[in-house]
Amino acid sequence: MSQDGHHPAAMSPVEQRVAALEALLTERGLVPEGFIEEVTRRYELEIGPMNGAKVVARAWADPQYKQRLLAEGTAAIAELGFGGPEGDHMVVVENTAAVHNVIVCTLCSCYPWPVLGLPPAWYKDPPYRARMVREPRTLLAEMGCHLPEDAEIRVWDSSAEVRYLVLPQRPPETEGMTEPELAGLVTRDSMIGVARL
Amino acid sequence: MLVDGIHDLGGMQGFGAVVHSPTEPAFHDRWEAAARALLAVVAGAVGASGGEFRHSIERMEPGHYLTSSYYEHWLTAAATLAVEHGLVTRSELEARAGGRFPLSGPVLTPTVADAGPDVGEPRFGVGDRVRVREWHPPGHTRCPRYVRGKAGTVVRVDGTHSVPDIEAHGTARRCEPTYSVRFDAAELWRDGQRGASVHVDLWDSYLERS
Numbered sequence: 556m557s558q559d560g561h562h563p564a565a566m567s568p569v570e571q572r573v574a575a576l577e578a579l580l581t582e583r584g585l586v587p588e589g590f591i592e593e594v595t596r597r598y599e600l601e602i603g604p605m606n607g608a609k610v611v612a613r614a615w616a617d618p619q620y621k622q623r624l625l626a627e628g629t630a631a632i633a634e635l636g637f638g639g640p641e642g643d644h645m646v647v648v649e650n651t652a653a654v655h656n657v658i659v660c661t662l663c664s665c666y667p668w669p670v671l672g673l674p675p676a677w678y679k680d681p682p683y684r685a686r687m688v689r690e691p692r693t694l695l696a697e698m699g700c701h702l703p704e705d706a707e708i709r710v711w712d713s714s715a716e717v718r719y720l721v722l723p724q725r726p727p728e729t730e731g732m733t734e735p736e737l738a739g740l741v742t743r744d745s746m747i748g749v750a751r752l
Numbered sequence: 753m754l755v756d757g758i759h760d761l762g763g764m765q766g767f768g769a770v771v772h773s774p775t776e777p778a779f780h781d782r783w784e785a786a787a788r789a790l791l792a793v794v795a796g797a798v799g800a801s802g803g804e805f806r807h808s809i810e811r812m813e814p815g816h817y818l819t820s821s822y823y824e825h826w827l828t829a830a831a832t833l834a835v836e837h838g839l840v841t842r843s844e845l846e847a848r849a850g851g852r853f854p855l856s857g858p859v860l861t862p863t864v865a866d867a868g869p870d871v872g873e874p875r876f877g878v879g880d881r882v883r884v885r886e887w888h889p890p891g892h893t894r895c896p897r898y899v900r901g902k903a904g905t906v907v908r909v910d911g912t913h914s915v916p917d918i919e920a921h922g923t924a925r926r927c928e929p930t931y932s933v934r935f936d937a938a939e940l941w942r943d944g945q946r947g948a949s950v951h952v953d954l955w956d957s958y959l960e961r962s
Binding site: 568569570571572573574575576577578579580583585586590591593594595598599603644646661662663664672673675676677679680681682683684685686688689690691692693694697698705706707708709710711712713714715716717742743744749 | 759760761762763764765767768769770771772773774775776777778779781782783785786787788789790792793794797806809818820821822824827830831834839840844845846848849850851853894895896898908910911913930932934940941943944945946947948949950951952953954955
């Protein structure tokens with residue numbers, strides 16, 4: 556990050572526009588002191604895919620939790636202390652050998668912040684949003700997720716208030732692993748549904 | 753007239769490969785976090801609903817939308833709402849920025865004065881066949897273009913939620929049930945892929961019985 560914010564020549568046009576709006580809103584007393592730093596800290600440290608990984612690991616380790624997670628996603632995720640904006644109405648969809656689930660938001664970039672953090676750039680950019688609903692098998696393969704010919708693909712377009720989390724299949728030969736060890740296996744992409752573990 | 757905005761990308765062709773990265777930071781630079789925070793500041797100060805916020809991005813000039821990043825969308829939304837609600841003026845923004853400050857285009861639909869009564873009871877149940885209304889509203893909607901006129905099956909009934917098409921255009925509110933509707937790929941696309949389906953979450957008034 557640049558600390559050199561007072562030399563306009565060093566700033567890109569978009570940085571200059573952000574600085575302009577920030578200065579005008581600050582002069583009007585609308586930006587609480589430290590607010591931008593607080594937003595940065597919250598999204599960099601507190602929320603992210605490490606939260607979703609804990610949910611997945613718990614579901615793998617505890618069949619009763621998994622049942623609750625698939626039936627009442629929001630409440631089951633709250634048991635682990637996760638919730639809040641863009642996580643108030645959670646639905647968890649389970650990947651199996653025969654069924655593969657993947658999430659997208661074609662209209663904007665809806666994403667389950669409390670469990671996955673902020674969406675990656677590619678999730679928000681036009682190619683992913685345009686293509687996942689039309690050619691999911693092709694796009695998944697391009698992204699390295701090769702599915703059996705006969706696997707069913709269910710795409711979930713987050714167009715209303717529900718946010719989705721994919722419960723990936725537990726990898727083989729992980730019996731005996733602890734929950735934190737299991738959580739270490741879970742990737743962001745596997746919980747979006749663009750990768751299998 | 754801006755109808756069927758550029759943001760409604762589902763099914764569009766020609767965008768090429770997804771530039772995928774397995775991990776990335778929450779913010780690539782301070783200005784991204786600042787844009788995010790400033791949008792929260794403006795939305796709070798002017799009482800913008802989620803629908804009004806989304807629509808302020810959807811009204812971006814299409815070329816600008818497609819060639820700018822997510823947080824430039826947020827910046828444009830924050831500045832547009834700030835100007836429209838009288839917090840700042842465009843000339844102040846441009847003077848401070850030392851150059852052009854593109855804002856989103858105007859709202860093209862009148863303010864909704866009467867939202868009509870809430871709909872409490874779902875009209876449809878799991879397994880019902882429904883068809884999405886074929887219409888092209890000039891304002892905000894959460895009904896993607898690629899499902900309009902298409903038939904699908906209700907797979908889940910969710911709670912009642914404020915209709916975005918109404919809340920984006922004034923202070924009136926109407927709540928309706930939402931449904932997750934499953935569409936077979938073959939119903940949506942001439943080249944629909946075998947074994948694929950797309951689930952779209954839709955408000956009650958977007959649907960009719962099929």
